[in-house]
Amino acid sequence: MKLAPSAHRVTTAHLQAVYPFVCEGGLGKNGVYIGQDLLGGAFIYDAFELYEQGVLTSPNMLVAGQLGRGKSAVIKTLCLRQLVFGRQIVIMDPKGEYAPLARFCGGSVIRLEPNGSVKLNPLDARIARHDQLRLLNAVCAAVLGRPLRPQERSAVEAALSVITAGRRKPTLPLLVAALLEPREEAATSLVTDRATLTEWGREVAFELRRLVSGDLKGMFDATTTKGIELDAAFVVMDLSAVYDSDALGILMTCAAAWLHALLQRGTGRKTLFVVDEAWAILSNLAIAKWLQASFKLSRSNGLQNIAVMHRLSDLAATGAAGSQQERVATGLLSDAETKVVYAQPHAEIEATAKLLGLTATERTLLPLLERGVALWKVGERSFLVRHHMGATEADLVDTDFRMVRAR
Numbered sequence: 001m002k003l004a005p006s007a008h009r010v011t012t013a014h015l016q017a018v019y020p021f022v023c024e025g026g027l028g029k030n031g032v033y034i035g036q037d038l039l040g041g042a043f044i045y046d047a048f049e050l051y052e053q054g055v056l057t058s059p060n061m062l063v064a065g066q067l068g069r070g071k072s073a074v075i076k077t078l079c080l081r082q083l084v085f086g087r088q089i090v091i092m093d094p095k096g097e098y099a100p101l102a103r104f105c106g107g108s109v110i111r112l113e114p115n116g117s118v119k120l121n122p123l124d125a126r127i128a129r130h131d132q133l134r135l136l137n138a139v140c141a142a143v144l145g146r147p148l149r150p151q152e153r154s155a156v157e158a159a160l161s162v163i164t165a166g167r168r169k170p171t172l173p174l175l176v177a178a179l180l181e182p183r184e185e186a187a188t189s190l191v192t193d194r195a196t197l198t199e200w201g202r203e204v205a206f207e208l209r210r211l212v213s214g215d216l217k218g219m220f221d222a223t224t225t226k227g228i229e230l231d232a233a234f235v236v237m238d239l240s241a242v243y244d245s246d247a248l249g250i251l252m253t254c255a256a257a258w259l260h261a262l263l264q265r266g267t268g269r270k271t272l273f274v275v276d277e278a279w280a281i282l283s284n285l286a287i288a289k290w291l292q293a294s295f296k297l298s299r300s301n302g303l304q305n306i307a308v309m310h311r312l313s314d315l316a317a318t319g320a321a322g323s324q325q326e327r328v329a330t331g332l333l334s335d336a337e338t339k340v341v342y343a344q345p346h347a348e349i350e351a352t353a354k355l356l357g358l359t360a361t362e363r364t365l366l367p368l369l370e371r372g373v374a375l376w377k378v379g380e381r382s383f384l385v386r387h388h389m390g391a392t393e394a395d396l397v398d399t400d401f402r403m404v405r406a407r
């Protein structure tokens with residue numbers, strides 16, 4: 001006797017997880033057009049919309065791919081198309097390639113360079129106290145190249161309290177001075193003496209001096225320049241002047257943490273916060289931790305963090321199994337439920353497949369993807385998408401053309 005297998009019912013969401021591509025019904029109609037779902041119709045995506053529908057529990061996004069595959073192009077057009085829906089766009093731009101787009105949209109470009117005309121004050125009065133402390137911790141960790149020790153954190157907090165209570169507007173030079181020569185009351189507040197408190201804060205103060213009087217001075221060491229426009233719909237932080245500096249990671253962190261802290265005040269708008277070339281800030285554990293914390297925080301703040309990098313293994317490269325680095329990498333991956341993966345070299349396939357839990361089909365496809373085609377993992381679902389651009393968009397995002405012209 002032949003037994004007929006009993007019928008098995010599953011939701012389409014579960015079926016899609018088992019058979020990616022094959023039974024995909026798209027992500028709905030609400031959102032911006034990205035391009036062609038190569039196994040379906042138009043591919044529409046909006047993290048905020050999907051978050052509200054409960055499809056995603058986190059709006060954050062990671063984009064990875066080899067050089068010149070179209071990572072920045074897809075982000076540029078996503079941003080441009082999101083403007084129509086009233087979203088705000090804020091970009092960390094280490095290569096200086098987003099300015100034409102910002103100008104096209106009537107946005108603002110903040111160009112950061114040593115001793116340039118723009119200064120950003122990490123102790124800006126517009127930033128709430130607890131965000132100031134978070135920002136300071138990120139800045140200190142960036143210059144130290146490691147997380148702060150508990151005594152150091154206490155010394156920084158005490159110094160911040162002293163200068164906040166003073167008559168002058170708090171700035172990094174005042175903080176460094178307060179760390180190097182702590183007041184009696186700061187020591188008392190920590191139940192210690194001045195000599196011990198000086199010891200706790202000395203290394204932090206010396207490293208912070210790089211931003212105050214050393215090679216990185218003239219960007220974060222005074223009150224914020226008047227007229228810096230953060231209310232514009234499209235804001236670009238152009239870091240191209242320091243792209244070749246070995247301190248790029250430090251400066252990117254200071255600037256990103258400053259922007260993030262100001263954005264935490266809530267503008268009432270949904271915001272896309274893009275960190276292009278994010279490898280520069282992921283290479284340092286302390287900074288990667290800041291990014292991870294920001295990824296977590298933004299869920300409730302209407303912020304979609306987008307980190308663009310070459311390899312997903314940039315996240316985990318430095319970490320042995322079970323190490324802090326590995327935990328941070330895993331945390332970042334789980335807090336970014338949208339992963340957009342362009343072609344990867346063969347050497348990267350294993351790591352990528354492991355980090356993303358790719359199926360055998362996805363793994364085979366990955367090295368073969370052409371420019372402009374990416375694997376989109378949105379929650380548990382997978383799409384193969386060819387990104388489409390209009391003629392005006394293509395002109396605005398064409399980095400190759402810019403390079404040819406510059407030559």
Ligand SMILES: Nc1ncnc2c1ncn2[C@@H]1O[C@H](COP(=O)(O)OP(=O)(O)OP(=O)(O)O)[C@@H](O)[C@H]1O
Nearest residue numbers: 066067068069070071072073372387397398399400
């Ligand atoms: N979907 C696409 N259709 C046509 N051209 C594209 C597409 N995507 C990208 N390009 C072109 O490819 C070039 C490189 O793209 P892009 O700058 O986005 O690459 P990238 O992955 O960000 O590279 P890098 O890692 O160097 O930053 C650009 O000139 C862009 O116009």
Ligand SMILES: [Mg+2]
Nearest residue numbers: 071072073276
């Ligand atoms: Mg790019």
